[in-house]
Amino acid sequence: MKDPHSTRDIGPRVGTPLWLYMVSAVVAGTGVLVVSGLDVGLDQITGLVGQPLVWVLLCMIILGELRPVAVRGQSMDGGSPTSLPFTLAIVIYYGLPAAALLQAVAAVVAGFARGHAAHRNAFNAAQYTLSLGVADAVLRLLQPTLARLDVLPTGGELAVVALAGVAYLVVNRILVMCAVAMHERVPLQQVLFKDLSQQLHINAVLVSLAPLVVVAMTYSVLYVPLFAFPLSALHASALMLVRRDHQANHDELTGLANRTLMTKRAQEEISHARQRGGRVGLLLLDLDRFKEVNDTLGHATGDRLLETAAGRLVHSVRPGDLVARLGGDEFAVLLPQVRDTDAAAEVAARLRGALGEPVRLNGVDLDLEASIGIALYPDDATEFEPLMQRADVAMYVAKAGRTGVESYDPGKDRNSTARLSLFSELRRGLAEGALEMHYQPKVRLSDDRPIGLEALARWRHPTRGLLAPGDFMPIVEESHLSRAFTSQVLDATLSRTAQWRADGFRLPVSVNLGVRELLDPALPATVAEALREHDVPPGQLVLEIGEHALIVDTEAATAAIHRLRDLGVGLALDDFGTGHFTLAQLAGLPLDEVKIHESFTAHLTGGSDQGHTVVRAAITLVRALGMRATAEGVQTAALAEAARETGCHAAQGHHFSRPLPADEVQEWLAAHDGGTVADTTA
Numbered sequence: 003m004k005d006p007h008s009t010r011d012i013g014p015r016v017g018t019p020l021w022l023y024m025v026s027a028v029v030a031g032t033g034v035l036v037v038s039g040l041d042v043g044l045d046q047i048t049g050l051v052g053q054p055l056v057w058v059l060l061c062m063i064i065l066g067e068l069r070p071v072a073v074r075g076q077s078m079d080g081g082s083p084t085s086l087p088f089t090l091a092i093v094i095y096y097g098l099p100a101a102a103l104l105q106a107v108a109a110v111v112a113g114f115a116r117g118h119a120a121h122r123n124a125f126n127a128a129q130y131t132l133s134l135g136v137a138d139a140v141l142r143l144l145q146p147t148l149a150r151l152d153v154l155p156t157g158g159e160l161a162v163v164a165l166a167g168v169a170y171l172v173v174n175r176i177l178v179m180c181a182v183a184m185h186e187r188v189p190l191q192q193v194l195f196k197d198l199s200q201q202l203h204i205n206a207v208l209v210s211l212a213p214l215v216v217v218a219m220t221y222s223v224l225y226v227p228l229f230a231f232p233l234s235a236l237h238a239s240a241l242m243l244v245r246r247d248h249q250a251n252h253d254e255l256t257g258l259a260n261r262t263l264m265t266k267r268a269q270e271e272i273s274h275a276r277q278r279g280g281r282v283g284l285l286l287l288d289l290d291r292f293k294e295v296n297d298t299l300g301h302a303t304g305d306r307l308l309e310t311a312a313g314r315l316v317h318s319v320r321p322g323d324l325v326a327r328l329g330g331d332e333f334a335v336l337l338p339q340v341r342d343t344d345a346a347a348e349v350a351a352r353l354r355g356a357l358g359e360p361v362r363l364n365g366v367d368l369d370l371e372a373s374i375g376i377a378l379y380p381d382d383a384t385e386f387e388p389l390m391q392r393a394d395v396a397m398y399v400a401k402a403g404r405t406g407v408e409s410y411d412p413g414k415d416r417n418s419t420a421r422l423s424l425f426s427e428l429r430r431g432l433a434e435g436a437l438e439m440h441y442q443p444k445v446r447l448s449d450d451r452p453i454g455l456e457a458l459a460r461w462r463h464p465t466r467g468l469l470a471p472g473d474f475m476p477i478v479e480e481s482h483l484s485r486a487f488t489s490q491v492l493d494a495t496l497s498r499t500a501q502w503r504a505d506g507f508r509l510p511v512s513v514n515l516g517v518r519e520l521l522d523p524a525l526p527a528t529v530a531e532a533l534r535e536h537d538v539p540p541g542q543l544v545l546e547i548g549e550h551a552l553i554v555d556t557e558a559a560t561a562a563i564h565r566l567r568d569l570g571v572g573l574a575l576d577d578f579g580t581g582h583f584t585l586a587q588l589a590g591l592p593l594d595e596v597k598i599h600e601s602f603t604a605h606l607t608g609g610s611d612q613g614h615t616v617v618r619a620a621i622t623l624v625r626a627l628g629m630r631a632t633a634e635g636v637q638t639a640a641l642a643e644a645a646r647e648t649g650c651h652a653a654q655g656h657h658f659s660r661p662l663p664a665d666e667v668q669e670w671l672a673a674h675d676g677g678t679v680a681d682t683t684a
Contacts, residue, residue: 014121020184031128034135035106036107038098045412050100055223060104062088062226067112069237071208072244073200081240082201084233086208088226089134090167091215098138102131113259129177137170162215167209174202186322187339188452192274207236243413253327255305256312264326264334268386268662271338272379282379283337283346286393287315287353290371303363303524311370318356320351334393342407343378350374350407373401377410425477428461432486436462440495440661441511443670444632444654447646452674454544456512456654458661459487480644489528496536496543498664503538507671512544517551521558525602526565533569540570546597548576560591567592577634578602579620596624598650600635606644608682621649 014020050056066085073081085108092101106127113123123606145162175194183190211229218225251263259267270282275282289311292304308331315325315333324336340346357370375397379397383389392410400408431437444454461469478487491513499511519525533540545566552575553557567573574595575588579602588596598621605617624631633645636655645653662670 014185020181023181023184024121027132027181028124028128030576031106031131035099035102035131035325038102038135038138043149046114050096055219055226055647056100056104058223058226059088059092059219060108062230063104064111064228066233067108068115069188069234071204071237071240073197073204073240081244082204082208084208084237086167086170086205086234087211087215087229089130090137090163090170090209090212091219093134093138093141093166094163094212094216095219097643098134098610101138102134105130105134123228124183129174132177133170133174136173137166140166140169163213164209167205167212171202171205171209177651187320188274188322189278204240238265242465256309256327258312258316258333259324259326261326261328264328264336265386267324268336268389271388274338275379281340281342281381282389283340283349284377284379284389284393285335285337285346285350285353286328286375286390286397287333287335287372288374288378288397289331289357290373290401306363307361307368307370310363311357314356314359315353318352323349335391340378343376343381346376346378347407347409350376350616354406372406373397373404374407375400375410376407382410418517424474425483427463428474428477429483431461431463432490435490437487437490437494438462438468438663439491439498440663441667442654442661443659443667443674444512444652445658445674446652447633447642447650448659450674452671453652454510454512455667456546456661457491457514459491479516479518484525485522485528488515488519488525489532491530492532493535496532496538499538499542502668503542505668507668508542509671510542510544512546512574513553513573514546514548514576516548520547520551520562525562526569529566529571530569533571541572544572544574544594546574546576549578552591563591563593574632588624588629593629595630595632595651597632597634600633600655603633605639605652606633606648607641618648625649 012026032417034184063085066088067083070081070083078471085105089101089105090105109127109130110123113126118126141162144165147157179194182188183193186193211233215226215229251260251266252258253260268282271282272281289307292307308327311333312325312327315335319325319335320337322338324338326334326336328334335349337346354374357372359370361368361370375393375395377383377389377393377396379389382392394643395408396408399411440458440460440462441455442458443452444456445451446453457680459471459475461474463469478484495511495513502508516527522528529543529545533543547559547563557645563573572595573591573593574597575591575593576597577599578596579599598617602617602620605614619633630651631649633641633653634652634655636642636645636653636657638657641655642653642657659670
């Protein structure tokens with residue numbers, strides 16, 4: 003089974019140590035094959051072609067190459083090939099030239115069947131030839147009589163066969179692990195003894211079968227294929243364990259390493275770096291705006307986007323680096339050896355560049371962007387867990403500042419660490435119902451009578467007291483908590499609205515929606531269910547949509563607004579004047595009201611005449627479109643009067659009332675002749 007994330011089929015650059023090593027191995031293997039063939043004679047080698055036994059053995063060797071016995075921690079097409087008993091038996095029975103030639107052919111055939119690159123197939127054939135050459139030398143030196151067709155290994159000769167097998171295994175492992183160490187740029191001893199005990203046990207079993215294969219070859223060609231059954235059982239048993247181990251250590255969707263394997267590998271690399279005095283880099287990567295794609299285009303498209311991102315990441319890192327998916331749209335890249343922060347930043351920049359290429363899914367061109375945080379061992383932390391935490395801090399700084407890549411900076415850690423703690427506390431707070439709703443009245447400017455309420459969330463923090471939205475809403479908007487937050491706000495607001503309605507106060511109540519909430523496909527169903535549960539008429543609920551939500555994805559936002567309009571709820575554009583949304587775009591939206599942001603309405607009583615004119619023109623156009631204009635942030639009587647003269651229908655701000663706790667609302671409404679107003683649009 004071909005590993006889609008393997009980088010060993012990427013050819014080494016010409017002139018590099020790995021390239022020189024592989025070329026030297028191929029040249030040496032070819033030389034051994036040619037010299038041994040000349041020693042035997044071409045006629046004798048070509049005479050083997052007509053023997054059925056040779057073709058059966060070739061098939062068994064190819065099958066053995068395709069069915070290796072893997073151990074835990076290896077890829078499912080790695081491990082010890084079950085071709086070893088047959089090639090070693092051919093060395094004993096026919097000699098080195100036949101064994102090396104058949105093994106080389108089998109290695110190339112199996113390699114192409116797996117899709118391996120030509121340079122990798124050539125190296126495999128060469129290292130097999132060199133390993134078999136050493137085994138043949140041991141046989142010739144210690145027991146020359148074995149190199150005859152009519153002699154079976156018996157007694158002490160089996161020990162010679164065992165020594166030849168050991169020699170083969172030692173040379174084979176050294177040749178392969180040298181290439182792996184150069185490819186992954188790690189010390190040879192780090193990979194040479196990895197999983198050695200398991201490999202020794204499996205190869206001891208395979209070597210012990212070689213004399214039995216020789217016996218079968220001597221008596222009948224029909225006996226040789228019978229070895230396929232026990233070897234297939236051995237392969238299947240090992241494959242089952244490897245698959246189970248792979249599932250436990252890899253992400254099901256992308257095939258990348260998961261958090262468990264990343265943690266284990268990082269701890270190993272930190273231990274190696276501690277011994278050699280090197281550095282280990284950890285990059286945490288989060289896809290920007292992925293949830294919007296997931297919510298808008300569906301989870302199937304989101305999964306395909308994650309698979310695309312995973313493939314790009316794997317083929318953009320260096321050999322030996324480990325890419326893992328930690329969950330959702332969060333990935334990690336482990337750099338076992340890194341020179342310094344600048345070198346890690348180069349890798350991060352390459353990753354962002356690879357992800358930045360547009361992706362076309364379901365007929366839509368998507369631009370992938372990522373925020374990456376970098377932390378190094380031992381510069382930033384000496385253990386894995388704090389290293390992960392500090393890379394996460396750096397990633398948050400990159401996301402918040404929209405810089406793309408950030409290295410860990412202790413000076414920026416305090417706020418970020420506090421945010422991580424605040425996120426966990428907010429998640430628990432939502433589960434425990436810690437939100438409290440305050441309500442700010444909205445008054446009609448013609449007579450100062452209340453015509454509505456705006457629900458504003460507060461969080462009762464266990465140690466910091468009552469927190470305003472500015473202290474926690476950025477966390478909600480950047481996390482997966484937005485759906486739970488909106489659901490809880492609707493539930494609390496409509497529950498209170500139902501109580502006021504029963505007491506005769508039937509003013510509409512507004513609830514704010516952010517980008518994530520508006521683009522959530524489940525929002526209309528959530529709103530409808532909340533209205534039914536609390537028996538509140540749709541017309542008594544107003545959903546306020548921030549201007550920024552319409553700028554991010556105008557087309558999707560417009561479709562979402564029309565779906566909400568079908569519910570019969572009121573709709574308002576909030577914070578108009580803070581972004582780049584234009585009045586011309588209002589014409590296509592089924593809005594009832596436009597709320598002018600306080601930074602815009604402030605021009606009515608101060609600033610330049612030009613600013614005053616712009617505000618008046620905007621309010622006039624809003625009214626011409628059949629919508630009501632409401633002034634926000636009205637702090638003074640003068641500003642209230644200016645808003646009324648300009649044409650604003652209503653206003654809200656501290657001049658009229660601060661946001662009130664729920665239990666103070668009815669008293670305030672009664673004192674201001676509110677709650678039973680018949681016409682809130684006049």
